[in-house]
Amino acid sequence: MQAITTNTITSERFLEIRQQTEQICSSLEPEDVSIQPADFVSPPKWHLAHTTWFFEQFILSDFCSDYKVFHEDYAYYFNSYYNNVGKRVLRAERGLMTRPTLQSVLEYRACVNEHLAQFIAKGISEEISNIIEIGLQHEQQHQELLIYDIKYIFGNQPSFPKLDYTIQLQVETQTQTFIPIKEGVYEIGHNNDGFCFDNELGRHKVYLHEYQISNRLVTNAEYIQFIEAGGYNDFNLWHAEGWDFVQNNKLKAPLYWHYVEEKWMQYTLNGFVEVDGNLPVSHVTFYEAFAYAQWKGMRLPTEFEWEVASVQFKYGQLWEWTNSAYLPYPNYTKVDGALGEYNGKFMVNQMVLRGASVATSKNHSRATYRNFFQANLRWQFSGIRLAK
The missing domain is CATH 1.20.120 (Four Helix Bundle (Hemerythrin (Met), subunit A))
Incomplete structure (x- = not known):
């Protein structure tokens, strides 16, 4: 509800x-x-x-x-x-x-x-x-x-059809810097008169240690470095469950990537094209996002760190994996009846993503929006923002 x-x-x-x-x-x-x-x-x-x-x-x-x-x-x-x-x-x-x-x-x-x-x-x-x-x-x-x-x-078709509907990522033009956020107590959750889903309610205070968060998303070029460094072959970088998933499914790159004639190619809704190193890497699982962050000696932000810092960076290209499980906020209540099944029943075995994507409909991008998916899914438009 x-x-x-x-x-x-x-x-x-x-x-x-x-x-x-x-x-x-x-x-x-x-x-x-x-x-x-x-x-x-x-x-x-x-x-x-x-x-x-x-x-x-x-x-x-x-x-x-x-x-x-x-x-x-x-x-x-x-x-x-x-x-x-x-x-x-x-x-x-x-x-x-x-x-x-x-x-x-x-x-x-x-x-x-x-x-x-x-x-x-x-x-x-x-x-x-x-x-x-x-x-x-x-x-x-x-x-x-x-x-x-x-x-x-x-x-997943050999002809790689195009869709006559514009969905286009933009290059990440900013030089990567890390935005410092001070230690302190911050308020989290929806707090205005506009529409929100029930999982955004229960505005509450959280204590955050000092941290830093990237001003931009991880790019394809940066992710290729991870691949070439053997990231998909180093079990030390992965959760045990993620490592099993990678091995069982023989993952070597993000979804829709293909290595053809010594270069990475990628299916987009605009066709089958060479991977553009300046675009943000997309269609990665939580497992892959976590492993990449480990390889960089960093981590994924929690959803609370993301929300607090979001006023200082641009978001909306890709849903961004956080290191937060999808759980209810304090005082979350679920209404009776069918509409009460809308969000609460899914608060188990899912991770929170924040922001929005180029596929997101109008007015569905706000700092308090809590998207959620299982850690092994990557067909959604998902990306990576680092924290440390």
């Missing part, structure tokens, strides 16, 4: 965000939208339908008395993890669904859009407004996940 928001819910804003999801998928072919090459990837068609089901399930079905559910089986097909709502297709089996067709899913989106836009236009209560805001924020999260999943789908 999320915090109460001061954002304004209008039909225009609702439809604009919904259209953005379809824009991301606009250059996909029908053959692209149902495939699921890994269990952590969801087919684009599923994203289009799931974000629609959210509004149908939690708004139209509960508050619109004259609305008739579009299809009685769609709740089973397109529920994600809301156990309070009912049974669902297992995540790893989403790619087995060739039906409903893409056309049926687009008709589903159009139907729900029409009904909900009309419903909003008639005037809604604060309670309903807050739930719709959750739905819009949820959809924008899926817009970023869509980009991750499309890149993974395309990046």
